[in-house]
Amino acid sequence: MSRSQIVPLTPGALEDAVAGVGGELPVEQSEAWDAYDEAMPGREPAGRLAWLLDGEPQAVLALTRLRGRGFTYLWAKHGPIWLTPDTPEAERAFRRALTRSLRAAEPRAAFVRLHARHRADDLHELLQSVTFDRTVVLDLAGTADADTLLASMKKRGRRDVRKAGRNEDLVPGEETGIDADGFAELYALLEETAERDEFGIAAASQYTTMLDSLGPEHGRLFVVRDREGRPLCWGIVTVGEGLATYYYAASSHAGRRAGAPDLLVWHMAATLQAEGVRTFDLMGIDSDRAPRLTGVRDFKTKFSNEVTEVPGAWDVPLRPVLYRTLTAALAGKRRAVAAVGAARARVSGGASEEKADEQPGE
Structure with missing residues (x-):
C-alpha cells in the first residue's frame, strides 16, 4: 500500500516545487500573499503543506485561516498546485490525507476550501461566496x-x-x-x-x-x-x-x-x-456552477477565441456536524432575506430580488 502523508514546507519550498515542474504560481499561493493575510482583520497565514506519496511530492498548497461569524475555516485559494496529474483518484487521495491532517492540526476549523477539477461526493458547494470553473x-x-x-x-x-x-x-x-x-x-x-x-x-x-x-x-x-x-x-x-x-x-x-x-x-x-x-x-465567466457570471461572458470572450476550464472551489468539511449546522443556518438566513425582499416588493408594487452579498472566490 502506498504511503500517503501531509508534511509542512519550509519557506521557499512551495515556490521551488512549482518552479521545478515549470508551473505557474498564483499570487494567493505565494509568500507575497502572507502580508495581505496578516494585514486584514479576521485572517492570517495558516502554513504551507505538501502531499507526499511514497515520499514523492504530488501537490503543494498554502492555507489562509479565516474567521467568519462564529466559525473558522481554511482557504487554499487557487490551491492545491499539482506537481503530477490531478486525476480524480489523485484528488480524492489528496483530500483524504489533507482532512486527516487538518482535523488534528486545526481543531477549530469547520471546513477547508480548496480547488478541484473533478466533482466528487466529498465536495460541497460553497457555504458562502461564489466560484467559477470557466474563465478566459x-x-x-x-x-x-x-x-x-x-x-x-x-x-x-x-x-x-x-x-x-x-x-x-x-x-x-x-x-x-x-x-x-x-x-x-x-x-x-x-x-x-x-x-x-x-x-x-x-x-x-x-x-x-x-x-x-x-x-x-x-x-x-x-x-x-x-x-x-x-x-x-x-x-x-x-x-x-x-x-x-x-x-x-x-x-x-x-x-x-x-x-x-x-x-x-x-x-x-x-x-x-x-x-x-x-x-x-x-x-471567470458563467457555467452551470456560476450562472451569476452570465453578464460578463460576452465582454470577456471577445478578447480570446478560447474558453479555459479551471478547477472550481469547493468546501470539504472537517467537522461534518458543525458544517451541516452552518449550512442550515445560512439557508435559513437566505430564506428570511428573500421573504423580506418579497414583502417589500409587494408593498412597493415592484419586483425585488436578493442581491449577492459575496464576491467571487472570497
Whole structure:
C-alpha cells in the first residue's frame, strides 16, 4: 500500500516545487500573499503543506485561516498546485490525507476550501461566496508583441479595442501606489458598479490594504480617465510567477458607453505582455456552477477565441456536524432575506430580488 502523508514546507519550498515542474504560481499561493493575510482583520497565514506519496511530492498548497461569524475555516485559494496529474483518484487521495491532517492540526476549523477539477461526493458547494470553473485566459507569451496579441482576439474584440483607442477622450494609465484618499473616487465607481450589477462589495480599506500589502510587484492598479481627469473605469491586477489575474473592476455608465473597459483590458494586457508576464486571466465567466457570471461572458470572450476550464472551489468539511449546522443556518438566513425582499416588493408594487452579498472566490 502506498504511503500517503501531509508534511509542512519550509519557506521557499512551495515556490521551488512549482518552479521545478515549470508551473505557474498564483499570487494567493505565494509568500507575497502572507502580508495581505496578516494585514486584514479576521485572517492570517495558516502554513504551507505538501502531499507526499511514497515520499514523492504530488501537490503543494498554502492555507489562509479565516474567521467568519462564529466559525473558522481554511482557504487554499487557487490551491492545491499539482506537481503530477490531478486525476480524480489523485484528488480524492489528496483530500483524504489533507482532512486527516487538518482535523488534528486545526481543531477549530469547520471546513477547508480548496480547488478541484473533478466533482466528487466529498465536495460541497460553497457555504458562502461564489466560484467559477470557466474563465478566459489571454496567452501573452504565445504572441510576439502587442500587434499579434491584438490579432489573436476575436473580430469584435479587435474592433472594440481599436474604436476605444481612437477615442481621444479616453486616457489609460497605471496608478499603482495610489493612497487611500486617491482611491476614494475610484471606490465611488465600484459602488456604482455594484448597484448596477447587483453584487456586494467590501469596504474601501480592503482594496487599498490589498494593494499596499502586495506592493507594486504583485498588486497593480490601472485606470482609464477622461481628458478632464475623471475616472471612467479601473481594474486591480494581481501578478504571480508568470500569471496575472484581473481581480477587481469597476466602471461608470459613461465609461461603459465610451468603451473605456475595452481600452482598459487592452492597456493592461499590453503592459503585462511587455513586462514578460505569460498569461492574463480575466477571472471567470458563467457555467452551470456560476450562472451569476452570465453578464460578463460576452465582454470577456471577445478578447480570446478560447474558453479555459479551471478547477472550481469547493468546501470539504472537517467537522461534518458543525458544517451541516452552518449550512442550515445560512439557508435559513437566505430564506428570511428573500421573504423580506418579497414583502417589500409587494408593498412597493415592484419586483425585488436578493442581491449577492459575496464576491467571487472570497
